[in-house]
Amino acid sequence: xxxxxxxxxxxxxxxxxxxxxxxxxxxxxxxxxxxxxxxxxxxxxxxxxxxxxxxxxxxxxxxxxxxxxxxxxxxxxxxxxxxxxxxxxxxxxxxxxxxxxxxxxxxxxxxxxxxxxxxxxxxxxxxxxxxxxxxxxxxxxxxxxxxxxxxxxxxxxxxxxxxxxxxxxxxxxxxxxxxxxxxxxxxxxxxxxxxxxxxxxxxxxxxxxxxxxxxxxxxxxxxxxxxxxxxxxxxxxxxxxxxxxxxxxxxxxxxxxxxxxxxxxxxxxxxxxxxxxxxxxxxxxxxxxxxxxxxxxxxxxxxxxxxxxxxxxxxxxx
Numbered sequence: 001x002x003x004x005x006x007x008x009x010x011x012x013x014x015x016x017x018x019x020x021x022x023x024x025x026x027x028x029x030x031x032x033x034x035x036x037x038x039x040x041x042x043x044x045x046x047x048x049x050x051x052x053x054x055x056x057x058x059x060x061x062x063x064x065x066x067x068x069x070x071x072x073x074x075x076x077x078x079x080x081x082x083x084x085x086x087x088x089x090x091x092x093x094x095x096x097x098x099x100x101x102x103x104x105x106x107x108x109x110x111x112x113x114x115x116x117x118x119x120x121x122x123x124x125x126x127x128x129x130x131x132x133x134x135x136x137x138x139x140x141x142x143x144x145x146x147x148x149x150x151x152x153x154x155x156x157x158x159x160x161x162x163x164x165x166x167x168x169x170x171x172x173x174x175x176x177x178x179x180x181x182x183x184x185x186x187x188x189x190x191x192x193x194x195x196x197x198x199x200x201x202x203x204x205x206x207x208x209x210x211x212x213x214x215x216x217x218x219x220x221x222x223x224x225x226x227x228x229x230x231x232x233x234x235x236x237x238x239x240x241x242x243x244x245x246x247x248x249x250x251x252x253x254x255x256x257x258x259x260x261x262x263x264x265x266x267x268x269x270x271x272x273x274x275x276x277x278x279x280x281x282x283x284x285x286x287x288x289x290x291x292x293x294x295x296x297x298x299x300x301x302x303x304x305x306x307x308x309x310x311x312x313x314x315x316x317x318x
Contacts, residue, residue, distance in 0.1 A: 001196075005197060008194055008196075014186025018179045025172045049243070050244040050247040065195060066262050066263070072210075075209055080221065082304055091230060104246065105280075109280040132250045133250065202316075206267075211312060
């Protein structure tokens with residue numbers, strides 16, 4: 001078990017380093033090709049945090065562990081909404097102003113509800129995957145068509161700072177190449193030794209994906225999110241939480257289902273998918289109300305996340 005734990009931790013570290021290199025290289029490449037800093041910043045905030053999750057899911061499906069991949073997609077979404085958002089609000093109340101976050105928050109709630117409905121026949125199949133991919137395409141159009149002028153000046157400044165990644169073409173290409181290679185190794189190590197840890201603990205691949213694999217894959221995004229919160233960049237943080245969840249649950253899950261349909265366990269329908277829907281629904285009054293996540297609301301989110309984790313572990317050890 002110690003061997004698996006060591007290499008699992010090294011895999012998680014590699015995911016963080018590889019994702020950072022690849023994402024920054026892609027952002028710099030887009031800027032050198034004329035993309036605006038605001039648009040690049042929005043896309044980075046919305047989808048950049050999902051890169052480690054995508055790598056882990058591709059590796060898991062490729063290695064024949066679809067249950068771990070499905071668990072990771074649902075689990076990381078819950079980690080983002082409960083743990084990351086809760087901790088960030090406890091550090092500093094989050095102020096939200098970007099108009100694009102309102103429809104994205106509603107889309108996340110609708111996606112969680114759709115997955116719950118799709119899974120009731122015991123699988124997420126080819127047609128479900130096609131629907132999810134179409135949904136992702138619509139979301140990308142929504143994000144890239146957001147003009148900078150539609151946001152208040154402080155919001156533009158936040159996203160432009162994220163997207164200002166201009167360096168030389170050769171360095172950008174090198175960043176991308178190194179990042180992809182590190183992600184390839186790290187994702188394989190994380191999956192292989194995550195499965196090894198699951199076997200040593202006597203839990204299923206699905207449970208591993210929902211809990212410690214999801215938490216490990218989310219650590220890079222948690223770190224970046226807490227830094228954004230301390231800087232007062234609430235819009236960047238919310239865009240990261242909502243956007244990465246939407247990417248995982250539409251693009252990644254949709255593409256994977258077209259490759260290999262996912263069996264959906266009854267336990268997922270009873271607990272984790274309803275929990276994901278509940279966490280997503282919490283965003284609705286936030287984005288339609290005072291556009292603020294207070295410390296009290298953060299404490300509630302964090303307490304709900306801890307309670308869910310405790311119940312999950314209790315249910316497999318009783």
